[in-house]
Amino acid sequence: MKTILRLTICIILLWVTNANCQSKMVTIKGGTYTPLYGRDSLQVTINDFQVDVYPVTNQEYLNFIKKYPKWKRSQVKKLFADGNYLFDWKSDIELGDSQSLQAPITNISWFTANAYCECQGKRLPTIDEWEYVAMANKTMPDARKLDTYNAYILGWYEKPKTFNNKIGSTFKNYWEVYDLHGLVWEWTSDFNSVLISGESRKDVDNDSNLFCGSATIGATDLMNYAAFMRYAIRGSLKAKYTMRNLGFRCISDSIIGIKQKTL
Amino acid sequence: MKYFNSILILLVIVLSHTSCEESKRVNNTDVVTVYQCPMKCEGKKTYHASQSCPICNMDLKLVENQTSKEVSDNEISDESIFNLTTNWTTEEGETIQLKNLKGKTLVMVMIYTTCKAACPRLVADMRNIESKIPENSLGNLQFILVSIDPETDTPKRLKEFAKENFMDKKHWTFLQGTVSGVREFANVLAVKYKQISPMDFSHSNIISVFNTQGELIHQQEGLGVDNKETVQTILELTK
Numbered sequence: 001m002k003t004i005l006r007l008t009i010c011i012i013l014l015w016v017t018n019a020n021c022q023s024k025m026v027t028i029k030g031g032t033y034t035p036l037y038g039r040d041s042l043q044v045t046i047n048d049f050q051v052d053v054y055p056v057t058n059q060e061y062l063n064f065i066k067k068y069p070k071w072k073r074s075q076v077k078k079l080f081a082d083g084n085y086l087f088d089w090k091s092d093i094e095l096g097d098s099q100s101l102q103a104p105i106t107n108i109s110w111f112t113a114n115a116y117c118e119c120q121g122k123r124l125p126t127i128d129e130w131e132y133v134a135m136a137n138k139t140m141p142d143a144r145k146l147d148t149y150n151a152y153i154l155g156w157y158e159k160p161k162t163f164n165n166k167i168g169s170t171f172k173n174y175w176e177v178y179d180l181h182g183l184v185w186e187w188t189s190d191f192n193s194v195l196i197s198g199e200s201r202k203d204v205d206n207d208s209n210l211f212c213g214s215a216t217i218g219a220t221d222l223m224n225y226a227a228f229m230r231y232a233i234r235g236s237l238k239a240k241y242t243m244r245n246l247g248f249r250c251i252s253d254s255i256i257g258i259k260q261k262t263l
Numbered sequence: 264m265k266y267f268n269s270i271l272i273l274l275v276i277v278l279s280h281t282s283c284e285e286s287k288r289v290n291n292t293d294v295v296t297v298y299q300c301p302m303k304c305e306g307k308k309t310y311h312a313s314q315s316c317p318i319c320n321m322d323l324k325l326v327e328n329q330t331s332k333e334v335s336d337n338e339i340s341d342e343s344i345f346n347l348t349t350n351w352t353t354e355e356g357e358t359i360q361l362k363n364l365k366g367k368t369l370v371m372v373m374i375y376t377t378c379k380a381a382c383p384r385l386v387a388d389m390r391n392i393e394s395k396i397p398e399n400s401l402g403n404l405q406f407i408l409v410s411i412d413p414e415t416d417t418p419k420r421l422k423e424f425a426k427e428n429f430m431d432k433k434h435w436t437f438l439q440g441t442v443s444g445v446r447e448f449a450n451v452l453a454v455k456y457k458q459i460s461p462m463d464f465s466h467s468n469i470i471s472v473f474n475t476q477g478e479l480i481h482q483q484e485g486l487g488v489d490n491k492e493t494v495q496t497i498l499e500l501t502k
Contacts, residue, residue, distance in 0.1 A: 006268050078341035079451065110450060123443075189443075192450055193457035239450030 023060060023120075025050040025252065026176050028133055033142065035131050036227045046132045051125065052249040054104075054167040054178050055186060056116065058095055061105035064116050066093060071112055080111035084242045102166040104184045104247040110239035113187045113248040122250035124189035127234065129251060131227070134181065136174035143174075144224060153226035156182045163245045181226075184247040185233060194235040298323035339365070343477035344451055349444035351409075354421035354437040361477065364436075367405040368500040369473040370493075373445075373454050375412035376424040377462055384486045385468050386428055392470070393434075395494045400501040401434050403475075409438045411456050411464055413445055453482075472496050 030046045065071050072092040073085055087107045088096035095101065108116075110124075117123050125133075137143035137152075144150075156162060163184050170182030180186075237246075299309050300316035301324045315322050339345045345362035352358055372389055374382040389406055396404060408430075410416035416424075421437035424430075440448065449456060456466035472481040472493060481496040 003268060077346050079343065079346050111447075114447070190446060190457070192446075192453075192455045194455070235455075238453050239447075 023056070023250075024053045026053055028129075028175050028177075031132070031141075033132055033135070035128055036224055036231060044128045044132075046129055047253070049125075049129060050252045050254070051129075051133055051175070051177055052122075052251070053176065055184060055247045055249045056105050056113075057102055057167055058099055058105050059101040061108070061116065062093065062095070062101075064119065068115070068119060071115060076112070078240075080240060081109040082240050082242055084244075085109060085112070087242070087244070098164065100164065100166060103164055104167055104179070106163050106184055106244055106247045107242045108187075108246075108248070109242050110187050110191065110237070114189070116248075117250035120250055122252045124187055124248060125251045126190050127188045127193065127231075130180075130186065130188050131230075133173075133175055133177055136177075138171055138173060141174050144227070150224065150226050153181045157226070157229065163247070184245050185230065185243070187246065187248040188234065191234040191237055192239065194231050298325055300324070340476060340478060342479070344448075344473060344479070345477040347447065347451065349440060349447065351438040351440050351444070352418050353439075354418050354425055356418045359438075364405055364407070365477060366475050367403055368475060368497060369405050369407055369477070370497065371407045371409060371452065371471045371473065372469070373409045373411050373449060373452065373456070373466060375410050375464055375466075376416050376420055377412065378464070381466070381468055381486055385470075386430070388470060388483075388487065388490065390428075390430070392490050392494055392497065395490070396497060396501070400498065403501040404434055404497065405436055406430075406434055407436050407438060409440065409445070409448060411445055411449065411454075411466060412458075413439050413442060415462075452479075472500070474500050 027048065027050050028046075030048045032043050032045045034042050035044050069075060073089060074092050076085055084107055088099055090096055114124055135142050135144045137146065137149045140146075162182060165183055167183070168178050170179050172178050173180065237243075298311070298313055300319065301321055302316065302319050304316050304318035310323055313323060313325070339362070345360075345365055347361050350358050350360060370389070370392060372385055374385055376382075386408070389408070393401075393406060408421075410421065416437075416439055418437075418439055421439060422431075425435060425437055452469060452471050454467050454469050456464050458464050468484065468486050470483045470490075470493060471479060472483075474480050480500065481493060483490060483493045
């Protein structure tokens with residue numbers, strides 16, 4: 001009897017340590033919602049998916065680089081990351097002095113974030129998926145109408161250097177996901193679908209022939225200034241850009257979280 | 264029995280930890296530092312330690328890019344689009360990678376064939392550029408039209424589109440990719456696009472010119488804009 005008990009404990013231990021290798025994920029129940037910028041029907045339907053509870057940390061990214069040296073700072077192709085890639089790191093495999101292993105990774109490009117997720121059998125979330133999870137506060141799945149929700153995000157925009165804080169230091173939202181607001185901005189797979197052109201001076205009428213469907217571009221809720229900032233940032237990014245306050249997390253379509261469902 | 268149990272527990276714990284360790288192992292093969300005299304007194308000779316050049320006595324400089332040591336004809340630069348390794352299908356049904364296009368000057372644009380508004384004009388812009396290139400330069404040139412709607416634009420559909428628009432000659436290529444491959448490629452070109460309904464996309468209208476090494480040389484943005492500069496760039500590249 002005792003042996004069986006001990007064996008069970010061992011197996012649980014084994015399982016826990018293995019689970020730690022793969023970052024923790026939670027299931028998000030899909031649904032329909034109206035994003036700030038929508039398609040023609042305005043409503044967007046999201047399928048069930050799993051999302052990383054925390055943004056990818058410096059530690060996790062370091063492990064990734066050691067395994068896939070082609071993403072080291074000295075070896076990455078210029079096509080895939082600009083000159084600020086991992087700017088604060090001391091060397092290819094060493095963080096800077098002021099950086100914490102448990103802080104979110106930043107100064108990475110879309111290409112490198114995309115490669116990271118692919119190597120984990122996951123992918124980057126779409127804008128719609130990310131916004132769907134991020135519109136929750138502690139208790140409600142959609143808190144966008146609440147003043148406190150917006151005030152919190154705007155309050156964060158005013159705080160300096162939050163990218164140095166540890167993951168999990170902000171609130172746990174309705175879906176039990178941490179740090180969507182309060183630490184870093186996050187890459188999305190289709191960030192380049194935000195069709196407000198990069199520079200505000202280009203957004204004038206005589207250039208509206210720049211896009212096929214420029215008439216469809218309009219915000220549904222102009223009061224949501226915090227979200228508007230996110231879209232504006234995405235609109236100004238290029239895939240090889242790296243920013244000090246821009247990190248990422250991965251999601252997975254399958255419920256097991258390791259195998260990826262073919263669409 | 265008790266001993267056996269404790270040993271078993273220990274073993275399992277150790278084992279479970281090593282499974283994590285595996286990914287932390289440092290790869291030894293990737294860090295080889297090489298130094299070279301900044302004046303290249305001894306040609307391409309390199310050293311493995313930071314010392315001074317035996318001829319001019321200057322401090323040796325760290326050679327940054329290791330891969331460039333193996334110089335060969337297949338070498339492509341860091342900024343070349345030939346670094347992308349996704350597979351594409353042409354309108355003829357061939358599977359290719361972008362590096363198969365190496366050696367020709369490339370003029371690229373992203374379109375989709377069901378587009379009613381901007382794409383016909385964008386296609387017309389491409390044909391206008393073509394008409395300004397002398398016949399004998401066309402052999403060194405490839406016009407590439409990449410579909411942003413890989414689900415609808417099958418090779419068959421692209422071939423029909425090519426015929427309809429008199430773009431079926433050898434120097435025109437149409438490419439169908441995968442959803443993620445197209446997203447990646449658009450990111451390289453800084454083209455933005457979004458599906459706004461099952462049949463419609465909005466997208467930025469950018470024509471990009473690449474040299475024979477796959478490096479981006481020139482981008483023309485907008486519809487029906489003056490293509491003088493683009494044509495000039497192409498002519499210089501195909502000289």
